[in-house]
Amino acid sequence: MVYEIAILLLAFIVFLIIIYPTLWIFIASFKTEETLFSNDHSIYTLDNYFELFESGFGLFIFNSFYICLVSVLITIFSSVIAAYAFSRRRFRFKIFSFGSIMLGQTFPWIILVTPMFILFAKLGFLNNHISMIFCYVAVSLPFSIYLLVGYLESIPRELDEAATMDGCPQFQIIWKIIAPIMLPGIIVTAAYAFLLMWSEYLFALAFLTKTNLKTMPLELYAFFGEHTTQWGQVMAASALTTIPTLVLFLPLQKFISEGLTTGSVKN
Amino acid sequence: MKDNKFVFYLLIPTLFFITFFYVYPTVYNIFNSFTDLNLFKLRKGGNWVGLDNYIDLVTDPEFARVFFNTTFWLTIVGVFVRITLGLLLAFLLNSDTLKKYRLTNIFQLLLLIPWATPSIVAVVVWRMILDPQVGIINQIIIKYGIGKEPIAFLADTSFVWPSIITIITWNTLPLVTLTFLASLKSVPSEIIDAARVDGANKLQQAIYVKLPHMVPSIIIMVLMSTFWTFNNFVFVWLSTGAGPGTFTNVxxxxxxxxxxxxxxMGYSSALGIVMATIMTVFGIIYLRLIIKRNLKELF
Structure with a gap:
């Protein structure tokens, strides 16, 4: 009994520490500079949010959403067909191409900045969302393919082999038979890719200099640098950056655990 | 042959991104690392200097510091802390007590919160928590008389590395824990029952039965955490800007x-190539492992 209480107490303390920072973002975002540290809990206000939107923060939310959604769609399309090829087909240079793609996971992004900057400058893609979409798809592809190949391996081959024998056109097999079965895997991959892109800072910093094109992380940090003492507004901006990923992730809990089990840790 | 053609179509989008985003920059950096290309004299171009940049690099005392910070603090300490806490937390979540009170699922859900917090937000909120004036940690320190002066966690050389490691750990621990939890749940119950019948207590069951079963996922997570932190720019740059001075330069x-x-630019490229080479060695180990363990039937 004492043992049980000790475990429960430990668990509650650990999880309080774990969720405290995110919780604090939301609490602080409803407080003003004056009330931030008072213990009077009756004075919550939406002023921070109103001021943020008045200063045009909505545009950055839109930019981020637009870039991330397009990038996730391209990532999913590319990685589903690639994962199908790796999982179900035999072809020349298979291990070499799979290995090269996987090594993308280990690649230091920082060394891409200069060459990509020069390439984008030549193509006229600087200060253009195309360059961001290109980078975001490229950085999320290796891990997405890894997750999806792992997931596909857990699906019996008989399912799609039967369809092949029925003479179903090959592309249709992927979209009509394979994709629906691997939906949990696709959802996890999409959520993972979205989070990666949504919080990306380095490429946005390097390739977007026009204010009206900037993404949320970039603007959040710029805002933080300029208004270090206006914690209320900084926290409101942080809260707005966090809400979409929370809304996306929490309902997917079951899928994420499932995707992790079958994907990366299959023993 | 027909199959090869179809497979090629399927891989076109991926190969396109890999070529332009990974292959071209690597070639560019390798070439640049042998020149003295300068950002402020870009028009002039770079002159071929052979191995000069690499020689400068190994003799530069700043590189020694940078290399130590990256391998020791960021990677060895950072990964060790994450793996250890991840294992402990996975065992806690999977404990009979939490299961009995049906708390495993709710805690698993709460665990997603730090992960779903974008890393940039994680840095911002932790900078507030660790702030000397407004941060809660310093308020506690002063209020309960633990210390007399507030601590500038991100500017004091004795606290700055533990602080950065804390921020990274908080943000990335959930993924590690959930992976371990998934692996822990997949331990066959017959083995655990057998151990129990043989008189093994809970601690012995954990160390001698469950932990060995989790070794593959531990190795994979060690490697993945290594890639994620060794290469990471954002956490250090946004937390301290490599400071105080260049104390936390990685x-x-x-x-x-x-x-x-x-x-x-030439020197920077040489450094980048050193980074990429070190990571490629780890990458090949990782690749051999995942192919051998998970994807054996593919090749």
Whole structure:
């Protein structure tokens, strides 16, 4: 009994520490500079949010959403067909191409900045969302393919082999038979890719200099640098950056655990 | 042959991104690392200097610091802390007590919160928590008389590394824990029952039965956490800007500083190639492992 209480107490303390920072973002975002540290809990206000939107923060939310959604769609399309090829087909240079793609996971992004900057400058893609979409798809592809190949391996081959024998056109097999079965895997991959892109800072910093094109992380940090003492507004901006990923992730809990089990840790 | 053609179509989008985003920059960096290309004299181009940049690099005392910070603090300490806490937390979540009170699922859900918090937000909120004036940690320290002066966690050399490691750990621990939890749940119950019948207590069951079963996923997570932190620019740059001074300078921030502050693009490329080479060695180990363990039937 004492043992049980000790475990429960430990668990509650650990999880309080774990969720405290995110919780604090939301609490602080409803407080003003004056009330931030008072213990009077009756004075919550939406002023921070109103001021943020008045200063045009909505545009950055839109930019981020637009870039991330397009990038996730391209990532999913590319990685589903690639994962199908790796999982179900035999072809020349298979291990070499799979290995090269996987090594993308280990690649230091920082060394891409200069060459990509020069390439984008030549193509006229600087200060253009195309360059961001290109980078975001490229950085999320290796891990997405890894997750999806792992997931596909857990699906019996008989399912799609039967369809092949029925003479179903090959592309249709992927979209009509394979994709629906691997939906949990696709959802996890999409959520993972979205989070990666949504919080990306380095490429946005390097390739977007026009204010009206900037993404949320970039603007959040710029805002933080300029208004270090206006914690209320900084926290409101942080809260707005966090809400979409929370809304996306929490309902997917079951899928994420499932995707992790079958994907990366299959023993 | 027909199959090869179809497979090629399926891989076109991926190969396109890989070529332009990974292959071309690597070739570009390798070439640049043998020149003295300067950011402020870009028009002039770079002259071939052979191995000079690499020689400068190994003799530069700043590189020694950067290399130590990256391998020791960021990677060894950072990964060790994450793996250890991840294992402990996975065992806690999977404990009979939490299961009995049906708390495993709700805690698993709460665990997603730090992960779903974008890393940039994680840095911002932790900078507030660790702030000398407004941060809660310093308020506690002063209020309960633990210390007399507030601590500037991100500017004091004795606290700055533990602080950065805390921020990274908080943000990335959930993924590690959930992976371990999934692996823990997949331990066959017959083995655990057998151990129990043989008189093994809970601790013995954990160490001698469950932990060995989790070794593959532990190795994979060690490697993945290594990639994620060794290469990471954002956490260090946004937390401290490589400071105080260049005290927390790591390889990723040094590549940036050398190229865009000092303008030494050639040197920066050489450093980048060293980084990429080290990671490729780890990458090949990782690749052999995942292919052998998970994807054996593919090849």
């Amino acid at each position: 390889m990723a921030t040094e590549v940036y500083l050398k190229a865009f502050v000092d303008g030494r």
